[in-house]
Amino acid sequence: MNYNNAKQQFEKYLDGYDSNNDKVRLKIIHTYGVVHAMEEICHRMRLSEEDTELARIIALLHDIGRFEQLKRFDSFEPTTMDHAAYGVKVLFEEGMIRQFVSEDTWDDIIKTSIAHHSDFCLDGITDPRNLLHARLIRDADKLDNCRVKLKDDLQVFMGASAEEIGAQEITPVVYGTVFKNQCVYSPDRVTKMDYWVSYVAYFSDIYFRASLDIIQEHNYLNRIIDRIPYSNPDTARQMEEIRTYLAELIHTAPGCTW
Incomplete structure (x- = not known):
């Protein structure tokens, strides 16, 4: 498990999308903003090196389904696509996760965290480590969304x-x-x-x-x-x-x- 390797693969994945599109660009910036927020939370909580690296990779991949949603519908609205479910499909049903993490040791944690990161509320997760990471990505996502709401163009994300x-x-x-x-x-x-x-x-x-x-x-x-x-x-x-x-x-x- 190596964040820098995962980041290189993520950049290759983004080649399939139009980075000149304002909404796509917003989501790329958001992705790395969530990684930054995650690093800060993990540092303050003094999490282990392994949990911190895992949390960074989850942050990197949490919105991978958004890019296809924007390509197909040019919309963030949940009625157009469940981007979390699509991200899980691409990564785990189609096997793309192996491009980002070579071992399957952490698959269940990554899958659970991405699947539930945008849920209305977090229910039904009983494994303590799965729950830790599901809570971490939800917090980090909201923290970077603060930056989005303060700095990004209102016309782009609010219309x-x-x-x-x-x-x-x-x-x-x-x-x-x-x-x-x-x-x-x-x-x-x-x-x-x-x-x-x-x-x-x-x-x-x-x-x-x-x-x-x-x-x-x-x-x-x-x-x-x-x-x-x-x-x-x-x-x-x-x-x-x-x-x-x-x-x-x-x-x-x-x-x-x-």
């Missing part, structure tokens, strides 16, 4: 400008979900503001205290909320209520130190 988003309303179901300490269920999102709220609501699903500390240190909650000018007065008021609630949650949540 709207900041002004257009902030003029819309938050539907009651999505607003109420935040205060239940739950992620927003994708089909419940109706307006662009619903999507935006879902990007801060996922802080409720951060598992490790190390990840919560990174969120606090980078002030991600406030910076993401403040990226949008909320011209809709009801939306502006609701976003301040969401800010207050989630700031307290992030600060006080015990998290897990493994």
Whole structure:
């Protein structure tokens, strides 16, 4: 198991996709952002060298199914393709995993982590090491998504400008979900503001205290909320209520130190 070898193979895999496409480029940058976030979490948690290397490879491969989704549908929407399931199919049913990791020792951990990284909630994993890595990739993915929401072009991943988003309303179901300490269920999102709220609501699903500390240190909650000018007065008021609630949650949540 060697991350650098896996990275070389990943770069070859990307040759089959148009890196000049804004959405493809966004996902390539995101992939390496998740690797970076994973390295930081593993360092803070003082994980073993083997678990750290394994976690980096999972981060590298976690969104491998996204590229085919974009090639076929030019969309990130889950209704067009289950990118996690497709990634598992390519890697394990078609055998591509051997291009990235020569031994099969860690196959079950890699497969489980990729299969569940974008699930609404993490259920049904009983093996402790499988569960560790499934939780790690979900945290690392969310951490880099903070960078995406702060730096990437809103038109590319939201299909709207900041002004257009902030003029819309938050539907009651999505607003109420935040205060239940739950992620927003994708089909419940109706307006662009619903999507935006879902990007801060996922802080409720951060598992490790190390990840919560990174969120606090980078002030991600406030910076993401403040990226949008909320011209809709009801939306502006609701976003301040969401800010207050989630700031307290992030600060006080015990998290897990493994």
